[in-house]
Amino acid sequence: MSGADLLHRLTAAALGEDRTREVLSLLEIDSRLSGDGEIASRAQVAMALNAALYADLLDRVPSAARYAADVRAKGARITFDHGALRTIDGPTGALPPAALAFSRILEPLGYEMAGVYPLPRLHMTGRAFAHRDMPESIPQFFVSELHVAELPPAARDAALRIFGQSRDPLDAFVRDALTLLARDGACAAEIADAALPGLVRAFGCHHDVPRLDDYETLRETSQEAAWIATEGNAFNHGTDRVDDVTALAERLTREGFPMKPTVEHSANGHIHQTAFLADKATRRFLLPDGRSIQRDVPGSFYEFITRDRDPVTGGIDLTFDSGNATGIFAVTRTP
Numbered sequence: 001m002s003g004a005d006l007l008h009r010l011t012a013a014a015l016g017e018d019r020t021r022e023v024l025s026l027l028e029i030d031s032r033l034s035g036d037g038e039i040a041s042r043a044q045v046a047m048a049l050n051a052a053l054y055a056d057l058l059d060r061v062p063s064a065a066r067y068a069a070d071v072r073a074k075g076a077r078i079t080f081d082h083g084a085l086r087t088i089d090g091p092t093g094a095l096p097p098a099a100l101a102f103s104r105i106l107e108p109l110g111y112e113m114a115g116v117y118p119l120p121r122l123h124m125t126g127r128a129f130a131h132r133d134m135p136e137s138i139p140q141f142f143v144s145e146l147h148v149a150e151l152p153p154a155a156r157d158a159a160l161r162i163f164g165q166s167r168d169p170l171d172a173f174v175r176d177a178l179t180l181l182a183r184d185g186a187c188a189a190e191i192a193d194a195a196l197p198g199l200v201r202a203f204g205c206h207h208d209v210p211r212l213d214d215y216e217t218l219r220e221t222s223q224e225a226a227w228i229a230t231e232g233n234a235f236n237h238g239t240d241r242v243d244d245v246t247a248l249a250e251r252l253t254r255e256g257f258p259m260k261p262t263v264e265h266s267a268n269g270h271i272h273q274t275a276f277l278a279d280k281a282t283r284r285f286l287l288p289d290g291r292s293i294q295r296d297v298p299g300s301f302y303e304f305i306t307r308d309r310d311p312v313t314g315g316i317d318l319t320f321d322s323g324n325a326t327g328i329f330a331v332t333r334t335p
Helices: 003-015 017-026 042-060 062-073 100-106 153-163 172-184 189-201 212-221 223-231 245-254 322-332
Strands: 039-041 080-089 111-119 124-131 140-147 186-188 237-241 271-275 280-286 292-298 301-307
Touching: 003 017, 003 042, 003 189, 017 042, 017 062, 039 042, 039 189, 042 062, 042 080, 042 189, 042 237, 062 301, 080 100, 080 124, 080 223, 080 301, 100 111, 100 124, 100 140, 111 140, 111 322, 140 223, 153 212, 153 223, 172 186, 172 189, 186 189, 212 223, 212 280, 223 280, 223 292, 223 322, 245 271, 245 301, 271 322, 301 322
Parallel strands: 080 140, 237 301
Antiparallel strands: 039 186, 080 237, 111 124, 124 140, 271 301, 280 292
16 A cells, blocks of 8 residues: 555545545645555654645635635645644633643644744734644644633633533544554554544534623624634634745735735744635524524634745744734634
């Protein structure tokens, strides 16, 4: 079995054959992920997880799916730079709080924390996780933590009611598979096959449907916290690494894509980012009398990034920027 076939097999364990063919033919895949045998490396498992999460994003974000179809039609490929998710730094029931909910997954897959980015205006902190083995080729994760303790008392109480009884999505089998990967850097492909659906499920919503009044209380103080109330730990966005984000944004605007009006530039001048405005998602809320109601809320979005080369190292600058992140996060806020 070739390495490409092994990556396909691992991804198909989470996505199925047809969807896997579509996604892997769209993404730029480093040839170093190839290899023979029935042993899956942590890098291959990490890439399979990223491919599955990227497919989930396309399923949930129509503007991203439209862009991906446009790329495919041109015969091009997408360099998946990073996926971002939001977590709650506060009481979360059985789910480990903040970035710990995902560092326990990412570190066994070969990731290490590569940077901490304060986002004080948002009551958040971002943590970047880069892959030890192939940092430029395997997508990073940007995990942001919402600091509930910094919110007003009413918002803290609402957050406790929404997130305080969250469930832990990792079962014993998945935890055992992660232990093997952490110890050996690889595991039998059949173990990775069986674990991947559970790993993908971790990037979802693990609390009950929120009360509408609690959601509105959170939204008045932190639209980021309100976003987590409806979307949980799903990818907040996925990011395409492109050669010239400014030129691309201008073209996509002309073509009618819902672009953020500005491009964000990092303090060091190396990182340039913009995004589509978040697509709407229809979500259910509970009313005080037990009935439910549906509302349209901000969902996830798609981002674009250009990374210049670091003049000191000569490599791609893989860092992030607090100012850029703060500006990008605005696309999930309601007017």
